[in-house]
Amino acid sequence: MTVMDKLKQMLKGHEDKAGQGIDKAGDFVDGKTQGKYSGQVDTAQDKLRDQFGSDQQEPPQR
Numbered sequence: 001m002t003v004m005d006k007l008k009q010m011l012k013g014h015e016d017k018a019g020q021g022i023d024k025a026g027d028f029v030d031g032k033t034q035g036k037y038s039g040q041v042d043t044a045q046d047k048l049r050d051q052f053g054s055d056q057q058e059p060p061q062r
Contacts, residue, residue, distance in 0.1 A: 004051065007052070008051075008052060011052055015052060022045050022048045022052075026041045026042070026044070026045045
């Protein structure tokens, strides 16, 4: 069993919380890099949401 499989198993039923964590981590990285890599961060967030099966949509841009 891979690490990703273990994470998916632990997060099963808590996809909404995983999505919130992904958003919060992305916002943190954007803040630390002053938005320099926001495109890459957004792509990473989308891929993580796909991996963990989160149905949460990306929040609107400010």
